[in-house]
Amino acid sequence: MTRGNYDRATLVESARRSIRRGSKSFAAASRLFDRETRERVWLLYAWCRACDDIADEQDHGRAMVHGPVGTRLAPEDRLATIRTLTELAMAGEETGAPAFNALGLLMREVPLTRAMVEDVLAGFALDAAQWRPRSEADMLRYCYHVAGAVGVMMASVMGVSPDDEDTLDRASDLGVAFQLGNIVRDVWEDDAHGRCYLPVEWLAEADIPPGEVTKPHYRPALVPLIARACALARQYEASARVGAARLAFRQRWAVLSAANIYGAIACEVERLGSHAWDHRVRTGRIAKLRLAAAALGEARHDPAPAPRPALSRRELAALGRAASPGKPAASG
Known part of the structure; x- marks a missing residue:
């Protein structure tokens, strides 16, 4: 070589x-x-x-x-x-x-670290092990490794210092929000591939048996779970907007545009309720332009204060280190 x-x-x-x-x-x-x-x-x-x-x-x-x-x-x-x-x-x-x-x-x-890369690779290891989340914390840990950790790398690409822990946490929070949106949108698609990323505990509380999440008669019971995941996504997105305010203006605009576009997908899934999976939810070109224009205005003002979620980058990474993919702390 x-x-x-x-x-x-x-x-x-x-x-x-x-x-x-x-x-x-x-x-x-x-x-x-x-x-x-x-x-x-x-x-x-x-x-x-x-x-x-x-x-x-x-x-x-x-x-x-x-x-x-x-x-x-x-x-x-x-x-x-x-x-x-x-x-x-x-x-x-x-x-x-x-x-x-x-x-x-x-x-x-740019100052990307091996630890940042390893956290992303851990997400692929979870999928390779056919790991499934049992608890809400499991689901959030999965979201961190497959998307939040990418947000951390993205923040480094934008010039955020590896020592700026809070901003990196909030960059991770945006990735977690994005992945929660993907999970609710792709319930049917994931099921077709033998996957489910909603927590087993949530499904049990809703009396939805394992492997039957997409059965038509369980749709009414599934809708509140989707709303619950969307509420989590909004919490993580609000935290991320605080971190985005620390970026240069064009970077802030781009990040807020992405937040609006991906957030709109989760909102539409929630709005459609039991019809959310009749067709794959997408954001059209005109809607993307409108959401980017809204982000331009948002980038010119300070965001609403928002705390970091209780489980953010550092906490979720620690959970990942405590449970290797071969021996997950919880699985479905």
Whole structure:
């Protein structure tokens, strides 16, 4: 292997194409950043997207055509691939994969730490172990590892110091809010893949048996659980808005735009009630523009005061360290 003498322009262009294919909402919000931050956001997205695709055997979130039966990798082998390529990238080695080279380049440009990367990889380990949350704390820990930890890396890309614990906590809170929105939107889609990220304890309280969350006659019982998750998302989003106020203006505008766009998805799922899963909830182009315009006004004013949630980055990371993916503290 050779040390990564990366062609930055090529990696940035590859990352730009990746975000346009993989996330229209995120791509729209990223346009509001200054050029340097925008390019670094793209590079980080490319690595996250590539890890997701390897873990799920997809191409930018879309199903791939597989070869003959028996040729698919086991989840633990996919996780090993992610870890190997990420380790090479962190060591500054050429990986042969532009998205992982993008991480190597980023770690030379901004103060990302190994611990930040490891917290993201822990989310893929949970999925590889087919882990399921039993309690609300479990669900929030999962949200931290698969999205909140990415928010921490994103904050570092925007110039937040690794020593600014409170701002990093609040950056994580926004990722947690986003993931809670994904969970409520994707209940049907996740169930089709044998997954459920609503806590087992919540389902038991609602008398919804394991594995039957999408049965039509349980929809009325499911709706209050969705409202409960959306209320949690709003709490985490309010905390994140306090942290966003500490960013440079264009960064603040972009982050608040993303918060509005993703928050609108959760709000629409909650509004639709038992019809939320008749069709996948999306935010259209006109709505995105309206929400970004609203964020511009919000960026010019101080946010409402909001405390950190009781379980934020440091608390959730500690829960993760206390329970390895192989021996989770709770599982469904």
